[in-house]
Amino acid sequence: MNLNKNEKKILSYIREGRNTLADFTDNLGISAPEANNIAENLEHQEFIIKESYTGIKRYNFLLTDKGAKELTQLSEIEKELLTKESINLNQYKILKYTSVNPNAIAGVIAEKLNIPAMELISDLRYLVDKGLMKESGILRRKVSVFPKGVEIVNNYEQMMLQESQ
């Protein structure tokens, strides 16, 4: 099946749990109608489905078996993180950075880790929802990692080192 770059990206976002239309829009850096067109096209081809067709879950997408087969291969460490902790590599990096820099401002994290600002927003939303991080700050968003997140960072540190070598 010939899927284009953005279609493949959307499938991988859903695999990682960033499965809302806002996630697609922020990660791909395109407008919501454009992201919706891509998602509806994938839906027509039965790669994905909407979680519901009314209400708030209308903007949530799930992979079908057909869509899951089209996913790109992951490295060992990525597979491990996703299967056991349900996070991706970028999210691991965010956890690691914030574990040594508590109350880090979102904009600074994006700059330090070289992640596009809107992509970071989507990752942070996911990590906060998973209970690995907490956010604070009345004006700029500040994030800190919970002990559960620190535990993940420590568990995979050795593996990350081996991977980089």
Add this chain to the structure above:
Amino acid sequence: MDFKVFLLFSEVVLYFVLMVGIGLVTKKWISSISDFFISGREVSAITIGLGLSAIMFSGATLPAISGLAITHGVWIGSLYMWGWAAGIIIFGKTFAPAIRRSGVYTLPEWAQIRFDEKTRTVVAVATSMAAFGSLFAQVVGLGNNLTALTGIPYWATTLVITVLCTFYMYAGGFWALSISDMAHMIVIMIALVGSVIYLIVRFGDPITVFSGVAGADWRVFSFIGKADFSLRFPSIPSLVFGWLLTMLGCQYYWMRAVGGRSEKAVKRGYCLSALITCIFGSTLLAGFGIYALHIYGEGNFQSGTAFGMIVRTLPLGMDGLMLVAMVAACMSTFSTALLGVSSPILRDVFQRFLRPNATAEELVLPSRIITLGVAAIAWMTALLWKESAALALAAMWAFSVPTAVVLVLAHCSKRITNQAGFLGVSIGIIVTVIWYFAPGKLWAKYAHPMWVGFFVTLIVTTVVTIFTKPKFYGMDHFNPQAPSKMKGLAQSNAANISNFQTQEHKKAMQQLMRPSIGSQRWKSFIEKRHRCTTPIAKLIFPHIVD
């Protein structure tokens, strides 16, 4: 210049300097269109709450509520704000999280997602017109207030205020709007509370004043007062449902949801704004009308000027603070409406038709230029058609309601078709505008235009839906695929996320229900009765328990 005028000026100028400072600070935070229009989706619950409340405290609201207390009774004056608060809670709990999740920047973008490009165009025109009506009315309101209080010519006061607001909006976009709105609301709250304390100390406690005021039997001791259950304005149905219908179809109520840092922050922010407006804007503002009656006597002033009459009684310094609060109230709505007009123009016209491939960074300058242009047009309109301000404000309702009706129907039903969405909004707006301008003031005699827009749109959308073909997922035979249960997918773990949230809520609930005083035995007794206390907590803190 006497000392009083000097003090008034100083307080206003000091406030203006603060606004310029906010513009300069937030300018550094803008690097892309997402920063300019949605603050990079970073806005916190407190900022959302104060910002939304600031919209409600406009130049028209302050005198309107005090005036309504005199003409229709104190509870009807309060209902003006309670209706808004109820609307914002429904919006915040039902629609705002969905808007945040949809990833849109503007209401017309949502129209394209759910329907098609044609509907997006119609909604873009409608929402821009609605926000422009409010923008124009705020310029006129600000100009009139400042001219009346300072004697400076109208053209100069409107120019100063337009330049100032446009400066910080040009520099900091939604960031400047969010922070300036916080400042506006803090000033408004301090000024209102200060004035109430002064009135109580100087003229007597509310119980004595309220019960002794002329017409206390219907103004204070009747919940309905002189209001009725018709479809005119102000009637009880109009005050209860009108705001919800307006805010659902208005871009600047959407912006707060779009810019929220999470769905939770959005929900909390909307509920917080309801709380703030109920405390500071309902009976408290209506009470100003009753105090004005008590101080000046019935028939000695017009009901619409009751708020101004109270300001005149305030002592030196406090009157300046109240003037700043009135200016802040107008500025907050002006700035919000300014962004409410410029964001659809940028996203739904400029970017869509002229620069579809522009990057987020490249669109910052056009966003600023469009904001500048819109402000200039609003100022010129306010100079040329000053008398049409009330009509312009009413246009906000006319252009918002049809979109709101279609939004609600589409949110709840997958069957609503593209043609139904397009025709529902278009015909709804056309009929509402005709109702406004029809000879014989039909809107005053029979029904407020928002009701016409509501019923026409509801009927047209429903009928057209029955006779047209829905999208593939709206067809009767549509049978979606099952989600994959393959290992290694986050959706296989979705249940875990949901479980975690349930556990967190349960912990918060237990914490909430734990008594802070009493013996250990009493605390343990209460905690063990969790099952009994949950329904009560659910009633008071539904956002935590649900």
